[in-house]
Amino acid sequence: IAGVLALVIPLLAGALYLQLGAWPVIATPPEGSADLDRLVDNLAERLAANPEEREGWILLGRSYAGLGRQTDAAQAFGKALALERDDPEVLSQRAQALALQSNPPQWAGEPAQLLDEALALDADHPRTLWLAGVAAAARGDAEAAGRHWRHLLTLIGPEAPVADTLRQALAQIGQSPESADSGPVEAAVQPGPTVRIALTPDLAATLSAETTVFVAIRDNPQGGMPVGAIRKQVADLPLSLVLTDEMSLMPTRRLSSLETLWISAHVSSSGLAQGATDDPRAGPVSARWQPEEAVSLVIGEQATPVGASP
Known part of the structure; x- marks a missing residue:
């Protein structure tokens, strides 16, 4: 059995790498997964006869996860953890598989406990930091998600392949890639324009005071990742604020450097920036x-520059 596993595991691992790629993990089955299904089934049969093969269970769990079989993945990772518990990688993978059994993913309960356990073992573990941020964002805790993802960004460096993904994720929840103790972005010589934000009375009557409102500043009217963002609540409106470079999401690209600022605002029922x-x-x-x-932004009706004709 051990000899057969020695042949199957490298073959399956190579197929997974080619089809699934590297972190962050793909949560949906890849195209052309029929061959992988056969390899996975063969590995499962061999592990049933050799249940002490821990690396085999880990690979089986990753294989199931890549194929979208999250319940099977969670069980396989559980088998591996039963053989050795102190492994943040496997703890985080089981947490992810458990969460992804639901749509939308549910991180409360055992998934959150597993991530806490993994971070206690290794506070710098990349996958766990990523998933802990996902879990925090899902429960509406943008500050905790920001802490996890900023720490991860510091660990992997700004040029890492997934650094852009992290910066975009931070922007989605209204968080800056820069930590609070790294100092504010250097202020511009002069402040920027004033933005006035309000709700139509009919819309305001339907929203709770705690509902999130985002203001985004971009370099184009089509959309994409904001250059700056402000997070408020319905209770803060109507609001008048002056844009400054401290609202920039990236210290290397200040709002004051934009030739034209495109400013929008929206109520977010999910609490996420997008x-x-x-x-x-x-x-x-x-x-x-x-x-x-x-400029004036009245959510619920078309925005017009202050003083312009309607």
Whole structure:
């Protein structure tokens, strides 16, 4: 059995690498997975006869996860953990498999406990930091998610293949890639335009005071990753704020460096920066980086520059 596993495991691992790639983990089955299904079934049969082969259970769990068989993946990772518990990689993989059994993923309960256990073993473990951030964002704790993902970004470096993914994830939850203790972004010589944000009365009557409102500043009207963002609540509106470079999401790209700012706002029912397609929105409206500029965003109706004709 051990000799057969020695042949099957490298073959399956190579197939998984080619089809699934590296971290972050793919949560849906890859195309052309029929051959992988056969390899996985063969490995499962051999492990049933040789249940002490821990590396085989780990590979089987990863294989099931890549094929979208999350219940089977969680069970396989559980077998591996029964043989050796102190492994943050396997703990985090079982947490992910358990969470992904539901749609949307459910991180409360055992998945969260497994991630806490993994972080206690290794506070710098990349997969665990990523998933802990996902779990925190899912429960609406953007600050905790930001801490996990900023720490991970520091560990992997700004040029790592997944660094852009992390920066985009941070922007989605209204968090800066820079930690609070790294100092604010250097202020511009002069402040930027004033942005006034309000809700239509009809819309305000339907929302709770704690509902999240995001203001995004981009370099184009089409969308994409914001250059700057502000997170508020319905209770804060109506609101008038002056844009500054401290609202930039990346210290290497300041708001004051943009030739034209495209400003939009939306109510986020999920609490995430991107929001849902049916979330009430306003904008985008353009402005220049000048203190005398002002724009008005009324969520629920079209945004127009202050003083412009309706």
